[in-house]
Amino acid sequence: xxxxxxxxxxxxxxxLLNSCIKDQPNTSVKSLELPTVAYxxxxxxxxxxxxxxxxxxxxxxxxxxxxxxxxxxxxxxxNLSINNQISCGTCHKQSLSFADEFDKSLGFEEAVTTRNSPxxxxxxxxxxxxxxMSSSSLEEQVILPIQNHIEMGMEDMDYLATKxxxxxxxxxxxxxxxxxxEVNPDKxxxxxxxxxxxxxxxxxxxxxxxxxxxxxxxxxxxxxxTVFLESGCNNCHTxxxxxxxxxxxxxxxDDTGYGGTGLEGSNIGLxxxxxxxxxxxxxFKVPSLRNLAFTAPYMHDGRFNSLQEVIEHYNSGVVAHExxxxxxxxxxxxxxxxxxxxxxxxxxxxxxxMTLTDESVLTxxxxxxxxxx
Numbered sequence: 001x002x003x004x005x006x007x008x009x010x011x012x013x014x015x016l017l018n019s020c021i022k023d024q025p026n027t028s029v030k031s032l033e034l035p036t037v038a039y040x041x042x043x044x045x046x047x048x049x050x051x052x053x054x055x056x057x058x059x060x061x062x063x064x065x066x067x068x069x070x071x072x073x074x075x076x077x078x079n080l081s082i083n084n085q086i087s088c089g090t091c092h093k094q095s096l097s098f099a100d101e102f103d104k105s106l107g108f109e110e111a112v113t114t115r116n117s118p119x120x121x122x123x124x125x126x127x128x129x130x131x132x133m134s135s136s137s138l139e140e141q142v143i144l145p146i147q148n149h150i151e152m153g154m155e156d157m158d159y160l161a162t163k164x165x166x167x168x169x170x171x172x173x174x175x176x177x178x179x180x181x182e183v184n185p186d187k188x189x190x191x192x193x194x195x196x197x198x199x200x201x202x203x204x205x206x207x208x209x210x211x212x213x214x215x216x217x218x219x220x221x222x223x224x225x226t227v228f229l230e231s232g233c234n235n236c237h238t239x240x241x242x243x244x245x246x247x248x249x250x251x252x253x254d255d256t257g258y259g260g261t262g263l264e265g266s267n268i269g270l271x272x273x274x275x276x277x278x279x280x281x282x283x284f285k286v287p288s289l290r291n292l293a294f295t296a297p298y299m300h301d302g303r304f305n306s307l308q309e310v311i312e313h314y315n316s317g318v319v320a321h322e323x324x325x326x327x328x329x330x331x332x333x334x335x336x337x338x339x340x341x342x343x344x345x346x347x348x349x350x351x352x353x354m355t356l357t358d359e360s361v362l363t364x365x366x367x368x369x370x371x372x373x
Contacts, residue, residue, distance in 0.1 A: 030371045032169050034069065038176075039366035041068035041198040054125055056138055056197075061190045063124075063197050066176040071195025074188060076369045079167060080146055080160065081108045082153035088145065088192070089369055091117040095362055097291035098199060103302025107150040114150070114276065116302040118287060119295045121361065124197040131300040132279040133265055142192035143185070157185035164188070199367055201290055205355040217355070223345070224352025231339050231349075233314075235327045236266060236286050266325040269318035269336055276301065281323035293357045307353065311346050315339045 042063050057063060074080060076089040091105040091113075092098040098120035105113045115131050123129070129141040145151045146160070154160045161183045164170050171181035178187050209216045214225065228234060265283035274282035284300045298304040304313065318328050318336040330337050341349065361367065 030373045032073065033370055033372055034073075038065040038069045041065050041194070041366065044198050044200055054127070056124060056127060058139070061139065061193060063194045064177065066173075067178070067191050067194040068198045069195075070173045070177040071191040071193070071198075072367070073169070073173060073370055074192050075195050076371055079164060080152060080154060082155075083108050085109075086152060088142075091145075091151075092120045094367055094369070095294070097121060097294040097362060099295040101296075103297045105151075107148070108153045111150050113148075115300050116297065119291060120196055120199055121201045121288065121290055122199075124200065128285060131284045133285045134279070138193040138196060139189045142196060143189050157188070161185055161188065199361065201358040201361045203360045204290065204358040207358070209355070218351075220348050220351045221355055224348035224350065227341065227345050227349045228352055231314075231341070232327060232337075233349075236325075237289050266327075267321055267323045268313075269321050269324045269328055270299065270303070270313070272319055272321055282321060283323065289353060290356050291358060291361070292353055294362065307350055308346070311341075311349055315341050315346065 042065050044063070061067075074088075075092075076087050078084045078087045078090075080087055086108050091100050093100050096119075100117045103116060105117045107113055118131065123138060126138075127136060129135040129138065130144075135141040135144065143157065146154045147157065149155060165183045170183060174183055174187060175181045177191055205216075214222065217225065265279045266286050267282045268284075270282070278284040278300065287298075292298075292307055296305055296307070298307070298310050304310045314328075316338055318324070318338075320336050324336065328337050329335065
C-alpha cells in the first residue's frame with residue numbers, strides 16, 4: 001500500500017512539474033540567425049510604379065525595418081504558444097504562400113481548428129480579416145490566433161509578455177524596434193502586424209504582362225482570361241475598382257489589394273445547410289486568387305483539394321441556398337448559374353489563374369524562418 005501511495009505521489013509531482021515547465025521559454029533547441037543589417041522592410045513598396053490608394057497601416061504603427069524584424073522573429077517563435085510547440089509560421093508556411101496543406105490546421109495540442117488557414121499575402125491592403133471578416137485591424141488579427149484556446153492557447157497576453165521577457169534575444173530586438181527593451185502585449189501586436197504587412201506579392205506573370213496588354217500570354221492563357229471575364233468571375237474577384245484589365249493585380253473585391261469597403265461577404269452555394277455559418281447565413285470572405293497554385297485545399301473548410309474542383313463547383317455545383325449571392329444566380333430564373341464550360345475552357349481558365357503565381361515570395365529570405373534547429 002505504501003509503495004502504491006509513493007508511486008502515486010511521484011506521478012503527481014511529475015505531472016505538476018510538466019505543467020510548470022511546458023509554458024516556460026524554450027531556447028535550448030534553436031538558435032536565432034538575423035542579418036547584421038536589418039532587411040529593408042520599410043521600403044518594400046518604394047520601387048512599385050502602381051497606385052496604392054489604400055494602406056491599413058495606422059499612423060502609430062508604420063512598417064520599420066527593426067519593427068518588422070522583431071515581428072519576423074515573433075511570427076516564427078514557438079514560445080508564443082502555451083506549450084512551446086507551434087508558431088504563427090506553423091500554419092502559415094512560406095513555401096505554401098503562407099497557408100498550409102491541411103483542410104483545417106492543428107492547434108497546439110493537435111486539436112483540429114475550425115477553419116482552413118488562409119494565405120497571408122498583401123494583408124497591408126485589406127480592410128477585413130478572417131474568413132468571417134470579424135476583425136478590421138491587423139493589430140487585432142495577429143493576436144487572436146495566439147489567444148485562441150485551440151490554436152496557440154496563450155490566452156493571457158500579459159503572461160506571454162512576461163514569458164518573452166525571459167528569452168535572451170528579445171530585449172535587444174524590442175529596444176531596436178521600439179526604443180525600450182520592455183516587452184508588452186501592445187508591442188507584440190504592433191511588431192507582428194508590421195511583419196505581416198511587409199509580406200507583399202507583385203511579381204506574377206500577370207503583373208509583368210499587364211504593361212504589355214498581355215501580349216505575352218499564350219493562346220490558352222488568353223482564352224482563360226476571356227472565360228474569366230465572360231463567366232463573371234470578375235464580379236467578385238476584380239482587377240481594379242474600374243474592373244478593367246489595365247489594373248495592377250487580382251484581389252477580391254472586398255480586399256482589392258488597395259482596400260475599400262467592397263463586399264460584406266458572400267454565400268457561394270457550397271451546401272444547403274452550413275455547419276459553419278461564417279459571418280451569418282453561410283457568408284464568408286471572398287479570398288484572394290494570388291498564388292492559388294500553392295494554397296490548396298480551398299474554401300473556408302478546405303473541402304476542395306484541387307483547383308479543378310473549385311472550377312467545377314462554379315461551373316455546375318452551386319446549390320440553391322436561400323442566401324446565395326445574387327452574382328451566382330441566373331438573372332432570368334433566379335436559380336444557381338451554370339457556366340456550362342467545356343473541357344478546354346476549364347483548362348484555359350486554370351491556365352489563366354496560374355498567371356497569378358508569384359514564386360519569389362516563397363523564397364525571399366526576409367520572410368523566412370530565422371531559427372535554426
